[in-house]
Amino acid sequence: MVNITASITELEELARRCRIEIVKMVHRAQAGHPGGSLSEIDLIAALYSTSLRVRPDEPDWEDRDRFILSKGHASPGMYALLAEKGFIQHSDLHSYRVLGGVCQGHVDMKWCPGVDFSAGSLGMGLSFGMGCALAARIEGSERRAFVMLGDGEIQEGSIWEAAMAAAHHELGNLKVILDRNRIQNDDFCLEQMRMFDIPAKWRAFGWNVMEIDGHDMNEIVEGIKFLDTSNDAPSILIAHTIKGKGVSYMEDNPSFHGAAPNDEQFALAMQELGAVE
């Protein structure tokens, strides 16, 4: 295990800077997905800072851990983090949803350094991560595959094909973080598709399961330590989050799954996030 340390305060500050960039990106593009980016960002920031073995100056390093953003619409969160970590330039963030830009609408491995999976269609990343984990094992490598799933996404049947297969193959090097923000495109998940006992489902499929508050950085760090500990079973960290976290009018608001703030709303968000304009 690489010894990567970052203080809780530093992690929180990193996530705050990313939140500012997320809202800026979506505002500039007047399109995109702020809600799920803001709910996932504390988790991604902590993962990259405390556990993930990657090289920003060598993004294609063969033995890197893989990070697969399966909920690929929440790309602004990942792009902001990749810029903070030096995989891309902050100026690249201006290319979000712009013709020819490295920051395509959904994360794309062919366009953006540091992106390991071309996402955009839900329910696909877990299978892809399973393939990466299998490849690592066959090769005898210690590298791991981390997959970020959305909670609405696990309504896709293919997720459960992958969940069953990963446990069958005893892929202890496959790690999932579930962004349980309780909102999907049209409405609250409860209204669209009740999912009942999500942790019990994963346990029943043979997974190690831990639940945390996905915005409490101390709990997140503990959760990532749980993922870092491997046995013969794949592991899932179920992170209870708030969609739109950090921007008052976006929080827990299904309208901001896939909508951009107007100029007035943008100014308020910058104020709330402590951005220096």
Added chain:
Amino acid sequence: MTRMAATRDGYGQALLELAENEKVVVLEADLGKSTKSLHFRKAHPERTISCGIGEQNMLLVAAGMASSGYIPFASTFAIFTERAFEQMRNGVARPNLAVHLCGSHGGTHTGTDGSSAQSIEDLAIYRTLPNVTVLHPCDDVSTRLLTKQLASSKNPSYMRTARNKTPVLYDDADPKAIQIGKGITLRQGDDVAIIACGVLVSEALKAADSLQEKGIGATVIDMHTIKPLDVGLVDEVASRCGAIVTAEDHSIIGGLGGAVAEHLSASSRTPLERVGVQDRFGESGQADEMLELMELSSPHIVKAALRAIDRK
């Protein structure tokens, strides 16, 4: 006596021969006994991934392995590959990951399992995907050789194999003559060209024999690669023969006939007649009965040739 064999056996043999490359891995969705990947599984269980009855997962596990430097061959029945079409589109073709998907038991020729098992649209749907090579070889020898070539391809592929035996054409052929993207001229004639793939190649040869009896010279081409289409060869026979027939155990919409029609419409006025499944589903029947019912057998190819010649 002509040797008879099923193309799926050529696929299974090729996987076994490819195993010396340690990067080759095989993925199954329960049907290894049928697709013939089972030989690889027996010899190399550590590089064979059972995905259970879960085709969508299988395609993307393969994609993840390809992104990690492996050369995955994933197979199931042709019809069941189709439920993972979007995975093939978004997870394989779009990032251009060299996953090799094999759909066995394709076409109405697959027989008595009935219409639910008879994929007649696979070539069409995979042909629409950028980056994807589409193959439908006609015998076990060419299937083996083409499958082995795929292992060094930088692009993903879809190959249809057939369940039932057909005449082996290439036992004595020079292996170098069988190359991805290059149609093979099996018979030379100047009055009409029959461009066929898969199980209809041997029917096309029978049709050429019948035409010869009528004094009509037919060129017969095994167009085992549907994409990229050997347009140079199509152009050559179009100008030399002046009439073309396509023949495939596949819908007349979008397959080999569609590909040739698309090309000809932009380059020539050569009359084209397409032999294929007439926009309908099949039913349970023996392979030869299905070719008759679907109007794909050699007499129907002969009729199409005469129509094409009439239109010159």
